[in-house]
Amino acid sequence: MQLAAFPRIRLGHLPTPLEFMPNLTKLLGGPNLYIKRDDCTGLATGGNKTRKLEFLVAQALDQGADTLITQGAVQSNHARQTVAAAARVGMQSKILLEQRVQDADEEYDQSGNVMLDHLMGGEVVARLPAGTDMQAEMEKLAQTLRDAGRKPYVIPGGGSNPVGALGYVSCAHEMLHQAYDMNLRIDHVVHATGSTGTQAGLVVGLRASNSGVPVYGVSVRAPKEKQEENVWKLVQATVDYMGLPAGSVERSDVVANSDYVGEGYGVPTEGMIEAVNLLARHEGILLDPVYSGKGMAGLIALVRAGHFKKDENVVFIHTGGAVGLYGYRRFFHK
Numbered sequence: 001m002q003l004a005a006f007p008r009i010r011l012g013h014l015p016t017p018l019e020f021m022p023n024l025t026k027l028l029g030g031p032n033l034y035i036k037r038d039d040c041t042g043l044a045t046g047g048n049k050t051r052k053l054e055f056l057v058a059q060a061l062d063q064g065a066d067t068l069i070t071q072g073a074v075q076s077n078h079a080r081q082t083v084a085a086a087a088r089v090g091m092q093s094k095i096l097l098e099q100r101v102q103d104a105d106e107e108y109d110q111s112g113n114v115m116l117d118h119l120m121g122g123e124v125v126a127r128l129p130a131g132t133d134m135q136a137e138m139e140k141l142a143q144t145l146r147d148a149g150r151k152p153y154v155i156p157g158g159g160s161n162p163v164g165a166l167g168y169v170s171c172a173h174e175m176l177h178q179a180y181d182m183n184l185r186i187d188h189v190v191h192a193t194g195s196t197g198t199q200a201g202l203v204v205g206l207r208a209s210n211s212g213v214p215v216y217g218v219s220v221r222a223p224k225e226k227q228e229e230n231v232w233k234l235v236q237a238t239v240d241y242m243g244l245p246a247g248s249v250e251r252s253d254v255v256a257n258s259d260y261v262g263e264g265y266g267v268p269t270e271g272m273i274e275a276v277n278l279l280a281r282h283e284g285i286l287l288d289p290v291y292s293g294k295g296m297a298g299l300i301a302l303v304r305a306g307h308f309k310k311d312e313n314v315v316f317i318h319t320g321g322a323v324g325l326y327g328y329r330r331f332f333h334k
């Protein structure tokens with residue numbers, strides 16, 4: 001498997017650190033908890049979309065695009081990283097925001113990622129109601145731009161297609177290499193899963209290299225069955241895109257859980273608030289309220305339920321997003 005065959009530009013500060021979390025490990029009484037710091041990818045406060053954008057923006061440049069279009073929730077980390085990437089390569093960026101979270105306050109609507117979108121020159125073209133067909137809206141916008149003589153490149157929500165997923169195939173290789181250098185046997189990988197590119201890429205990368213490392217996705221939105229089905233679809237498309245033999249990955253390699261979503265996407269849960277506070281106070285690490293906070297809440301609950309053996313090594317992928325905390329101040333600021 002040769003990732004070098006696919007166009008890629010450098011946007012991130014890579015490799016990101018793979019670190020032990022001694023205090024959280026002690027506090028929970030094992031297993032050994034490690035963290036892959038993909039919140040430190042460096043692109044305008046970083047996050048997991050940076051790795052995907054290295055491949056997506058390379059393709060956009062190859063196609064002669066002058067504008068990146070993407071979409072996300074109002075506090076989208078993906079939109080913010082896309083705007084930053086556009087700024088870096090001298091393109092324009094136009095984003096569509098879906099008002100997916102109800103009962104939002106002014107800080108949610110204006111602070112955090114939204115502030116940074118504006119700061120970096122991203123144009124928020126529209127804020128659309130929850131449930132809008134965002135892909136269709138992006139296609140419409142792209143057509144309008146083409147009619148005006150522009151060359152737009154449409155990036156799907158979360159950057160999750162086979163091109164974007166290559167970023168996490170690459171992360172899997174990077175992490176295995178680091179673990180080897182550290183003499184670390186990884187027994188489990190756990191992370192928050194949403195638009196599926198992260199999980200699909202990790203599963204393909206870890207499986208196609210025969211590492212035997214299982215990936216566990218903690219869903220932040222869709223029910224378990226739907227999330228697994230969506231990840232599986234992207235796994236198959238990525239295997240195909242990379243020219244790997246069909247059957248390189250099996251359906252049973254895709255495991256997700258939707259027990260920590262709570263009332264819905266972007267709606268705080270007690271577990272999320274506990275996880276954000278624990279990591280902040282005991283490790284000095286900032287999680288986010290929408291993704292990594294719920295992912296970590298899932299990991300903590302699994303540890304407490306005895307899901308892992310005490311001597312196992314578990315890696316949590318920190319997918320970033322702490323900028324979103326500013327949009328959720330009222331849930332933390334007491």
Ligand SMILES: *Cc1c(COP(=O)(O)O)cnc(C)c1O
Pocket residue numbers: 047048049077078158160192193194195196197198199288291292319320321
């Ligand atoms: C987008 C995002 C995720 C989810 O990754 P997907 O590839 O969309 O599944 C997790 N954490 C953060 C902080 C994100 O912004």
